Amino acid sequence: MGGSVGASGGGVAASDVSVGASDGSVAATAHCGDAARSGRARAWAELLRLPALFSVPGDALAGTAATGAAPNARTLLAIGSSLCLYEAGMALNDWADRDVDAVERPHRPLPSGRIRPAAALTAACALTGAGLALAARAGRPALAVAAPLAATVWAYDLGLKHTPAGPVAMGAARGLDLLLGAASTTGRPRAALPSAALLGTHTIAVTTVSRQEARGGSPLAPLAALATTALLTRVVAHRSLRHLTGRQQAAAPALPGIPAARPGRQEPGGPQPGALLTTALAAAYAATTARPYVHAALNPSPPLTQRAVGAGIRATIPLQATLASRSRGTATALLIAALAPLGARFAKKVSVT
Template identity: 45%
Template sequence: MRAGDLVELVRAPAALTVLGDTLAGMAAAPPATRRARHGLLPVASACLYLGGMALNDYGDRDLDALERPERPIPSGRVTPGQALAVGTGLVATGVVAAGVASGRRGLGVALPLAACVLTYDLAAKDRPAGAVVMAACRGLDVLLGATPTSWRAAAPTAAVFVTHTLAVTALSRGEVHGTTSTVARCAVAGTTAAATATAAAALRPATARPAASRSGAVTRTLGALAATAGYVATCLPPQLHAAEDRSAGAARAATRAGIQAMVPLQAAWTLRGGRAASTAVLAGALVAGRLLRRRGRKQVSIT
């Protein structure tokens, strides 16, 4: 297995969109609670995501042989055994990293998250509950970032990410055979709800933050609102187009846009929490993702 085949198997560029889940969760916590080891939480998140992508292709290997023969396993560039080993190894690494980062609290979220990843990839994906399981993965990923302190403070953030993920996952079901106007319109409604909740949160002070100057609060609010606008601009137009077009190509474009829109959504919540450093990391991830896509990497899919 060549390095390029491994990168394609785990959808490495897409992993840049998951780092901000834990950063958004951390943003809900008081700054004084941060420790150096908590920096392992985004690493844990990325490992769980990358492992899930490898297991996704392992579980879909027979279907991909018919519908997507260019993928690493059906093309023969990666064996099923290699994909299984990579996937399980990365998921296990993610769970261990979460435990090192925040002890029992981290394991208390990482283990259910790993179970959801395995359930989605190997059992639930093609079932009605599949979108719910995928959304639970994203919500738990946000809560993973809050494990050093309290999950309760990050619950509104997690709810927004669950809503967005439900919309994207529903649309992704139409990447091969096309979607329906009903599904696309529900995705539009989900995006609208997520954006509305994020904007409303941006207009309220984050209780985890200490008292700050009026100018600093205004800057954080405006930054969070601008990031929310970026989220809507990235995600909503392709979804509206998919509601009219309903073709597989339109569904793929809307799914890609939904994945990419995770980064400005994450930035909105980190800005709302006053985490400038986390926002800078997300900005770097956004630039890196665009550069990787320009280098001709294959289209990202969550199915």
């Protein structure tokens, strides 16, 4: 009887060991599953360059401010459309460049095998469709801007990127994105053309630098981008001449996107808070890019050039905020500016280039 009980006890112990091993196997399987899901999520975050998304909402908001209107529900639709079309361009960019990346950037999601090329292309198509659908919900004027924007994105990724027209196409896409906000909110994108031109000029400069970020190259591109930043800072810092009065306003030269002063209208002397905000935001825009551009000019190596490109992308946010403030959209400018620290924080985890 004792032996039988002992054997039974041994059987129970063996069963416990078996159960313990089973639990360990389940835990290991669950851990592997979590790791796989985390790896896939990170791969998609890298493919879509998610931190760069913080530079997108400011396009629509700056476009809205340029029309003198306040953001509304249609502005949110424009932002949603912009986000979808921007990410479609990211996915399509890596799909189109997968063979080049296999040599220059084998760690990217497609050449490393973490994401299948077919999945990236499918995502680009789905995101483009979603972007156009959201623009259509915002109205015909919005769709009339979103359609050429989507076409520009696809043309850039599939053919124009490696041609001299590439930077211009990218600048046009960013400018159209700003006009999308104006068209969605008010149906009057023409009022936002000066702001779109300034934002597009900045994008052309950054894109020109990015063309040599994989191999390095000449210091001319970062020097040209530095000069462009200085010029844009000078232009956008001149807000609306509110601080001028009477004869000073009448004699002051007209600036792009700024309504002409009304004859005889008197304004209190001294700088206004809005003008000070515009100046501060313009200074932040210049400060974001100045040092990285100088470093890339002194040593145009891939790491420093990539850092300069990342700074140029992040600088898009204070530039958008400056354009909004310059258009007398103080609250909108502050909202856009609040996106900058968020973008910088997430850029430390996932590269924007």
